[in-house]
Amino acid sequence: MSIERHLNDTRLYALLETAPADPHLASCPHCQARLAELRTFTEEIRSGADGSFAQVFTETRIDASKRRILAAIEAQPAGQLLRFPGAGTPRVPSLRARPRWMVAAAAGLIVGLALGRWTQSDRPVQPLARGIPPHVTAQPAVYAVSVAGDDELLTALESVHSGPVGMLRAIHELTPLSEQHDTTW
């Protein structure tokens, strides 16, 4: 990247998260100042939030809250320990909800194909399943591409979520949800 072309915001935010070893950053006082400003901003948010917490939760209140928790624990009947459904089953950290979308998208395509052939057999060929924007099929890439790409793809994904995909949603709702409020591993 040349010195003339400054870092975009996405890159700048990425540098906030990682060690700043960016060649452009190393030689550009302007972007160094932008990064410093971003850091100051996050610090301000944190101290503002800390301040708002401290105003409400004084030491007296924190102690009172703690005593209440301990009293509640004390009041629990012994031997009434519960297990979460699926306890002991290692939790797969990948996004199981996403494949449901892919399944729904595939199902939507199949339904769309079937309906399209049935209702439009004598008309010129239309794009299949017009309600499904093309980014649906790009979803898996969200987890494989760089941070900058993620941002754009997430935007696209969100527009899909808020868009007219009633059929997909309906199929999605019918798909069993295996880890809603998952409290297992």
Add this chain to the structure above:
Amino acid sequence: MPRRSHAPAPIAAPVTPEGTPPSPASVVASEIKAMLASGARDEARERFSALVDLLHRRALRIAYYYLRDADDAAEAAQDAFLKVFLHMPAYSETRPFEVWFTKILVNGCLDRQKSRSRRLKWTIPAGDASPVWPPEPASTAPSPEARLLSKARAGEIAGALAELPARQRQVFVLRYLDGQSPAFVGEALGLTEATVRVHLFRALRRLRGLLER
């Protein structure tokens, strides 16, 4: 970045690779689990206070940043502790206890957000059902001017945080206000690290838009 320079030190350990020592809370949780398994319920209850000591303040902070209401936050923290106590047999010692606890806490906050009017699910002992907060000693209060000034900015910041979409707020609170690693945040919220980062960037961008003049 000195993220927690003037805040309480983070108790939670990052998601530890195999071979690194477990966090203090994980050690205590494992002890409690073993006590319960051997039928030593009273001992387990007593030991649980150590876990509350380690995580209580942090739980209150997270819950407060999510819920912006002291009573709701205190109840959410209490819910989370009771849940982990009752479900301790489900705790897997191969993972940091803090991640499991955070996940339960955050889910509880989400539920609470969805139905603010819901009453405390777990009963408070009758003897402790008195006024929610004890009276404050007058000496601990900041001066009216200082309170007004910081309150105004803190209010703006809290208002901006409240405007974030739920997922962005969850990620932002855990990463920047609670000081956890992206790996920890991802595991607690069931997201990949890349997705955590995307939510962080979006949250930051939005907060800047809302707060910068």
